[in-house]
Amino acid sequence: MKRPGWWSLDMGAPFRLGPRVLPGRVWTASGCFGYGLAAHDFVAADGSGPYAGLGAVVTKTVTPQPRTGNPMPRLVETACGALNSIGLENVGFEAFLATVLPELEARGVPTIVSLAATRPDDFGPMARRLHEAASGFAHWHGVELNLSCPNVAEGGHDFGSSPDTVARCVAAARACLPDRALLAKLTPNTADIAALAAAARDAGVDAVAAINTVVGLDVDLATGQPHLPRRFGGYSGAAIQPIALAKVDQVVRGAGVPVVGVGGIASVEDAVKFFALGAVAVQVGTAQMRDPFAAAHVAAAIGQWSSS
Numbered sequence: 001m002k003r004p005g006w007w008s009l010d011m012g013a014p015f016r017l018g019p020r021v022l023p024g025r026v027w028t029a030s031g032c033f034g035y036g037l038a039a040h041d042f043v044a045a046d047g048s049g050p051y052a053g054l055g056a057v058v059t060k061t062v063t064p065q066p067r068t069g070n071p072m073p074r075l076v077e078t079a080c081g082a083l084n085s086i087g088l089e090n091v092g093f094e095a096f097l098a099t100v101l102p103e104l105e106a107r108g109v110p111t112i113v114s115l116a117a118t119r120p121d122d123f124g125p126m127a128r129r130l131h132e133a134a135s136g137f138a139h140w141h142g143v144e145l146n147l148s149c150p151n152v153a154e155g156g157h158d159f160g161s162s163p164d165t166v167a168r169c170v171a172a173a174r175a176c177l178p179d180r181a182l183l184a185k186l187t188p189n190t191a192d193i194a195a196l197a198a199a200a201r202d203a204g205v206d207a208v209a210a211i212n213t214v215v216g217l218d219v220d221l222a223t224g225q226p227h228l229p230r231r232f233g234g235y236s237g238a239a240i241q242p243i244a245l246a247k248v249d250q251v252v253r254g255a256g257v258p259v260v261g262v263g264g265i266a267s268v269e270d271a272v273k274f275f276a277l278g279a280v281a282v283q284v285g286t287a288q289m290r291d292p293f294a295a296a297h298v299a300a301a302i303g304q305w306s307s308s
């Protein structure tokens, strides 16, 4: 793709997000590139690697305790995307802090740590532990709060569907993260995403990430039952891009908070649509699972515009 006439972002310039300067505006999305450690041996035909030019790897979401995740199958490919119900399988916060984050730092991976919890009050202690253990790390840039989880302390509704709860989670983390970027990742499964973004803004985020997956269901014609044991899953990939673009637009225009766009991005053309609406950065999710070089290719393609 040639640089469009209206393009004004300088992809070669430092990208400031709150208290940090990140190396780029094209990131990988949480859950779609593991913890950012598995692909260091991969080399493309031109000799480049899948981390080249990435602004950040957003890690798989980490929770206070380890989680084994949902029963199989957890991932179903559909005509235009994927439906997943992973159930936040992860090693747990303390193991992540002891083993994963130091290795990301040693490998120089620009990292945003994705956190989830079942109580708003859990976010403060996790953010404080990160700050204490890793404030000297040069490559740990911030935290993304995954607010699409049931709030067990308050009846099981999703954290992310209540502006008040979004504000409580953000405020708890912000108080303990003075020198790292803080993002809240918003769900599209809500009537008014701008209200959620405004709550996150007022509570102190540096940006919101939009969107997480869209609630979906697919039926296995061999059984007549839903493919996923939990019936519903999170729909992602090419099909959700117009939904993500609409939600990003609503947040940019309705809340005036920096937005990191995510949803159905697989190419430079896809990414540029989000930047056109005012996104400050983008994340590549499902496409990264099919091709671990997808985000690096997008970053390289846009990056060339700044030097041409």
Ligand SMILES: Cc1cc2nc3c(=O)[nH]c(=O)nc-3n(C[C@H](O)[C@H](O)[C@H](O)COP(=O)(O)O)c2cc1C
Binding pocket: 029, 030, 031, 032, 060, 061, 075, 082, 084, 086, 088, 114, 146, 185, 211, 212, 213, 235, 236, 237, 238, 240, 262, 263, 264, 265, 283, 284, 285, 286, 287
């Ligand atoms: C298999 C899979 C696992 C995911 N795991 C997480 C996760 O742990 N935390 C999170 O915030 N989002 C998670 N997501 C959502 C993605 O980060 C992203 O928001 C969503 O898939 C939309 O982007 P995409 O269409 O580019 O995939 C997951 C998505 C997929 C497909």
